[in-house]
Amino acid sequence: MNRQTSSWIKNAVNTEIEMSSRIRLARNIKGVPFTHMLEDDEDLEALSGLVSKVLPDYGFTPMKELSVQDRAILVEKHLISPNFARHGTRVFINNDEDASVMLGEEDHLRIQALGVNIPLETLYEKANRIDDTLEARIEYAFDEQYGYLTACPTNIGTGMRASVMLHLPALTATNKIQRFHNNLTRFGFTLRGIYGEGSEPLGSVYQLSNQVTLGFEETVIINNLNELKNRLIEEERMAREKLKTIDTLDAVSRSLGILGHAYKLSLKEASMHLSNVKLGIDLSYIEVEGFNFQEWFQLIQPAFVKDRLNTETEYDSHGTAAESARAAIMRELLGGE
Amino acid sequence: MNRQTSSWIKNAVNTEIEMSSRIRLARNIKGVPFTHMLEDDEDLEALSGLVSKVLPDYGFTPMKELSVQDRAILVEKHLISPNFARHGTRVFINNDEDASVMLGEEDHLRIQALGVNIPLETLYEKANRIDDTLEARIEYAFDEQYGYLTACPTNIGTGMRASVMLHLPALTATNKIQRFHNNLTRFGFTLRGIYGEGSEPLGSVYQLSNQVTLGFEETVIINNLNELKNRLIEEERMAREKLKTIDTLDAVSRSLGILGHAYKLSLKEASMHLSNVKLGIDLSYIEVEGFNFQEWFQLIQPAFVKDRLNTETEYDSHGTAAESARAAIMRELLGGE
DSSP states (O other): OOOSOOHHHHTOOSOOSEEEEEEEEEEOBTTSOOGGGOOSSHHHHHHHHHHHHHOTTSEEEEGGGSOHHHHHHHHHTTSSOHHHHHHOOEEEEOTTSSEEEEESSSSSEEEEEEEESOOHHHHHHHHHHHHHHHHTTSOBOEETTTEEOOSSGGGTBTOEEEEEEEEOHHHHHTTOHHHHHHHHHHTTEEEEOTTSTTOOOGGGEEEEEEOOOSSSOHHHHHHHHHHHHHHHHHHHHHHHHHTOSHHHHHHHHHHHHHHHHOSOOOHHHHHHHHHHHHHHHHTTSOOOTTOOHHHHHHHTSHHHHHHHHOOOSOOOTTSHHHHHHHHHHHHHHTTOO | OOOSOOHHHHTOOSOOSEEEEEEEEEEOBTTSOOGGGOOSSHHHHHHHHHHHHHOTTSEEEEGGGSOHHHHHHHHHTTSSOHHHHHHOOEEEEOTTSSEEEEESSSSSEEEEEEEESOOHHHHHHHHHHHHHHHHTTSOBOEETTTEEOOSSGGGTBTOEEEEEEEEOHHHHHTTOHHHHHHHHHHTTEEEEOTTSTTOOOGGGEEEEEEOOOSSSOHHHHHHHHHHHHHHHHHHHHHHHHHTOSHHHHHHHHHHHHHHHHOSOOOHHHHHHHHHHHHHHHHTTSOOOTTOOHHHHHHHTSHHHHHHHHOOOSOOOTTSHHHHHHHHHHHHHHTTOO
């Protein structure tokens, strides 16, 4: 298993506001009970054989071979879902780590494609190609009226979740984000934390995604999401103009100083400072050699931090050992000031 | 007027806990009303002529030639008192700026000697030599029973104030300082801020000085003060041992990062971080090239900061311009990180 960050995120150095994007398709096999009702593993085993043939270049990983830590790393890389880390059985991941197929998530199949600076349409085409190839060989649970049937009704229809990560520090600082969130909900979209449902939006990073999967074609959903995304980016830009003050210069530069010097950093604090530094760079207030917001943001997540500790002893991911390891990572990334 | 820090403080790089020391003698001329009762300037003028003869190497400065800003700089250099900056008329200062004679302070004469790494006894001898030379030529207001008579009864007797500046961050952090203060008061000593009576102890820097001037010989007062000083230093050292934790490492290193990166610093905040950095260096937690706690502490004081602004426009010493100038000074001292 690759314990480094994925190559696509390593190259994500020049993004501003818009970060990574992702398409996820949920599918189930006709006539087979949904995952949580499955009594034996035969159907997923058969499905797994089929996926291996269709995606020969993808690496196959039986989840039972992975430690809790390994699974957590895959979650932080967005290659599997938190739910799948706990209950999933098999995952296929391509070499570039920008596409994965989970078997036995809530749905039998979850196909996802992700990346930076790639339009959602392109990601959708990529996921769709995998989907079509599989659909040529197996029959999906599909209803003429509703579309693809899913374990949870919130995914029924297209079975598609499109999402874009956005860095919105100015809208967060000016408390405008809540109003946008409320408006988006009315259009069938949502803004939440980077690690999905229920996750806190750390470091002013939000995931904009569709909530409604039914009643619209995939392209329509993607178009609407792109429009909302552009609107949010525009609003964030305007809000940033008003933040061009010495107080912001002071705050972002202090954050850089703290990240370069702290010996203890909670995830929440590190995210906040990293977000400030990113804002400061975008505003041309500060310069940081080799800065990579998305990658560094991933490297301070609990599992990546634990990997650094490289210890088998009992570990509290919010404890002092984690906080000092996180601080050491940041000091190192910033060139060991 | 020398607008740089004094040479003695520039060389004060290797002090730990004990900072500078000072002796001040208050004297009045027999038969002449105390300063605040003086109706004309003749007696001080005559005294000034005498001091010029006795201290030919000292520079003479009529206070009326100095701007408010110039006077504030002299206060921050400890060469004149805040009271003298407002009401004083003439001051004699030696080249090294480690001795001065104020004419027309609360008392007709205030002779002071100061320095770093110099025993109070030596400073007393130095002030005493000046005093003796003058006393050979004029008659002081002196009472056989009480000793030297002074404008304020708190100085009567020896007319001597001996003081030592101490950096006591660990006793401050552990809230033990108040207890010491209460005990000291019982012995006729006091702990207060570095700029004298009523000044807040910024940056955990305290001035230990005698309150009682009557009933003891100068050498006894100095001996007692030295004993209390050594006790405080010992207690501070013990308190520091308990502060050797990752939290302290984190705090002192962050302070260094903040001082090197902030674009706005209040005097209170800058003092606090400077104190933390000094503690961190003393604990061998961090290294800072060319660090000089005493000098840098002086350079962030309001008048020194205002000098940097070099502006005649209206100036609020607590305003944004002052805070950003102070931050610029710190970033420069720290090598422009």
